[in-house]
Amino acid sequence: MNTERTKICEKRIKLAELKLSKILHKIDTLKVDSYFISRLDTSGCKTNNCIRGANKKHIFVVILVALAFACRWIYSESLLTGCFVQLPYDTKSLFRSPEDxxxxxxxxxxxxxxxxxxxxxxxxxxxxxxxxxxxxxxxxxxxxxxxxxxxxxxxxxxxxxxxxxxxxxxxxxxxxxxxxxxxxxxxxxxxxxxxxxxxxxxxxxxxxxxxxxxxxxxxxxxxxxxxxxxxxxxxxxxxxxxxxxxxxxxxxxxxxxxxxxxxxxxxxxxxxxxxxxxxxxxxxxxxxxxxxxxxxxxxxxxxxxxxxxxxxxxxxx
Ligand SMILES: O=C(O)CCC(=O)C(=O)O
Incomplete structure (x- = not known):
């Protein structure tokens, strides 16, 4: 039973890590400060904690991207002159919703x-x-x-x-x-x-x-x-x-x-x-x-x- 659980856990970790590395690749092209990247722990895990760890990383990345977007929005709406993360113009299309x-x-x-x-x-x-x-x-x-x-x-x-x-x-x-x-x-x-x-x-x-x-x-x-x-x-x-x-x-x-x-x-x-x-x-x-x-x-x-x-x-x- 335990072995099965560990296997499922490991599968999920792999999936989460794959997704995370894709997001990190995107973040890399957005030129996010390497300090933030270095704070992300992508090491493997052996217990259930690893799932929680992976989720934390996802949440962190999502918050980071959301902040960047919020800043971009505030920037264009209210004439603020600086951004926490300045997104390249083309990157918005990465997050567009699918077309009908x-x-x-x-x-x-x-x-x-x-x-x-x-x-x-x-x-x-x-x-x-x-x-x-x-x-x-x-x-x-x-x-x-x-x-x-x-x-x-x-x-x-x-x-x-x-x-x-x-x-x-x-x-x-x-x-x-x-x-x-x-x-x-x-x-x-x-x-x-x-x-x-x-x-x-x-x-x-x-x-x-x-x-x-x-x-x-x-x-x-x-x-x-x-x-x-x-x-x-x-x-x-x-x-x-x-x-x-x-x-x-x-x-x-x-x-x-x-x-x-x-x-x-x-x-x-x-x-x-x-x-x-x-x-x-x-x-x-x-x-x-x-x-x-x-x-x-x-x-x-x-x-x-x-x-x-x-x-x-x-x-x-
Ligand atoms: O006119 C062009 O060469 C490019 C125009 C374009 O990319 C645009 O309007 O979005």
């Missing part, structure tokens, strides 16, 4: 609309069907003005005041670790004849967003009731570059206007739907606006040969 695959069953391509209306677009505005509106940037000053030097001058000269949101910056594989690095790169690289680069960032200050919004308008097809945050997203870079496959955890649906250059998008169903849904691939041409639920579709992008790609986008509720 009806989100992607039957979605096989992007739909292109021209001369649409808010009423017609309402069908898609909050759906998982990706849509491209081909004529929504027709009178935007951005089409004429936005290029690398426009943004370099803008960020050198604009006076920015109170911070209203968390600033996001994605360096991808560029090695450019901040907007300062981007706008101080040498002319050859800026003209796409040096090392390739692609970066993305969100606006961060009300004045910055307002100043940039003088160059583009709220897309005419959005439902009248849809509102945008004071935060816009810019992605810029050269051919062959783009964003790696990921899924977002932003608050709302978003649109993205292709101001210049051509960009290929690949959308992948969430892993749990890979057997019931298809990958979708399409190109967004200059002047077009893409609307896609990037919180549900995994996505990656690649700038096509030719001009530098510059996009501007925003979330809407």
């Amino acid at each position: 695959c009806s989100m992607c069953v039957g979605v096989t391509d992007v739909i292109r609309l021209t001369n649409t209306s808010a009423e017609e677009f309402e069908l898609y505005a909050y759906s998982t069907q990706p849509v491209i509106v081909t004529d929504a940037t027709d009178n935007w000053k951005a089409v004429e003005h936005f290029n690398f030097h426009f943004f370099a001058n803008f960020y050198r000269s604009v006076k920015l005041g109170r911070r209203i949101n968390e600033c996001f910056y994605f360096s991808y594989k560029s090695g450019l670790m901040s907007l300062d690095d981007v706008f101080s790169m040498d002319e050859a690289r800026a003209n796409l004849s040096g090392d390739p680069w692609y970066v993305g960032w969100s606006t961060c200050y009300e004045e910055e967003t307002r100043a940039l919004r003088q160059y583009y308008a709220r897309p005419y097809f959005l439902p009248p009731s849809a509102e945008s945050d004071m935060l816009d997203w810019i992605f810029m870079g050269g051919p062959g570059q783009g964003a790696h496959m990921h899924v977002d955890s932003v608050r709302h649906m978003s649109w993205q206007a292709q101001i210049r250059g051509r960009k290929q998008w690949q959308l992948a169903p969430p892993p749990e739907c890979l057997y019931s849904c298809r990958w979708i691939s399409f190109t967004v041409e200059p002047g077009e606006i893409l609307v896609v639920d990037t919180n549900r579709w995994y996505h990656q992008t690649s700038v096509l040969p030719g001009d530098m790609s510059i996009t501007i986008g925003a979330e809407y509720d």
